[in-house]
């Protein structure tokens with residue numbers, strides 16, 4: 001008798017982890033296929049380092065996920081849950097994968113469409129290729145040239161600080177719609193701003209970019225900001241796969257899932273990581289697109305898939321945040337502690353210790369996949385739990401707080 005097959009689509013942090021966990025826990029009861037166009041795990045957490053010429057260790061996906069997972073190279077173009085089929089492209093040809101369940105973990109992209117001129121004139125950290133192109137462009141800039149990084153979420157902040165460390169001879173501006181650091185506690189915001197200023201970064205708050213023009217940013221306020229190079233970190237975008245497949249999506253285009261991470265329209269389709277619209281926390285806080293939540297969601301989606309194979313009821317995804325870890329180059333950082341619902345606490349960790357902490361967090365992601373392969377079911381994460389509210393005085397609630405992924 002053939003084993004039920006789960007196709008995990010997308011071999012990033014969430015998908016690779018889901019694949020090894022499901023294959024390891026189900027053993028001979030289920031077959032797992034990982035469909036991913038790339039040979040190596042994309043380390044998105046390190047793309048800003050790649051862009052500044054640093055060596056980033058690579059991990060071969062097939063080795064990382066091991067023999068229990070069948071690795072298929074290809075990019076999914078549509079999912080048909082009725083037929084149990086995933087259509088994918090490889091080397092320009094269309095092929096099909098038959099399966100009983102599909103776990104969608106295709107991550108997110110960078111929104112380069114909403115603002116005119118971005119797609120044509122700005123660089124981004126959309127993937128390793130884009131990061132390497134940005135690196136080349138940065139190296140070609142003469143001393144004194146001005147770089148504008150647009151967007152002050154994780155990506156923008158970490159990118160501008162990394163560029164400042166690699167090219168202190170450039171003039172750098174960080175442009176944000178809101179106030180830079182407003183997602184952090186009062187202390188966290190002050191620390192972040194002081195540290196960026198020390199790196200020579202000009203902080204441009206409350207300015208929306210209306211267009212990226214040749215050599216300048218046209219701002220919605222009417223002013224212009226000269227820029228020899230623009231790095232666009234202005235928000236993550238939903239990948240088109242769920243929408244193109246006619247699966248229910250939320251307002252952002254992310255796969256709409258229930259609390260067990262099953263598609264709200266199709267119980268045999270699951271979602272994890274950035275690609276899934278995980279239901280908000282009980283207090284209304286929204287899941288941020290992070291590896292911190294992405295890997296646990298991958299593990300939980302694997303457990304939900306396993307429950308279906310065993311004919312059991314799935315459990316709701318119970319996850320709580322612990323931190324917002326920001327590196328500011330290789331020697332500095334700001335770690336904002338948060339409560340389980342992602343509200344900043346008063347305390348922060350800064351300086352070299354923060355840089356070491358962030359490095360350890362980043363470094364631990366690929367080995368967590370290897371550990372999960374060796375000891376399936378070992379990944380644990382904090383529960384949303386009933387905890388005392390955070391004491392971050394001037395930051396009232398998550399809905400009042402801009403997202404770090406803005």
Ligand SMILES: Cc1cc2nc3c(=O)[nH]c(=O)nc-3n(C[C@H](O)[C@H](O)[C@H](O)COP(=O)(O)OP(=O)(O)OC[C@H]3O[C@@H](n4cnc5c(N)ncnc54)[C@H](O)[C@@H]3O)c2cc1C
Nearest residue numbers: 010011012013014044075076106107273274289290291292
């Ligand atoms: C510069 C930068 C710094 C960041 N720093 C942090 C941080 O410090 N902490 C944190 O928690 N988060 C951070 N993030 C966010 C974090 O990287 C993402 O939230 C995380 O990568 C999401 O994991 P994922 O597996 O859902 O998606 P991804 O890691 O993006 O993986 C998605 C995978 O799906 C594949 N794929 C895409 N489309 C298809 C398709 N159609 N068919 C098959 N495969 C497909 C891709 O090739 C990729 O391998 C950062 C992001 C960036 C860009």
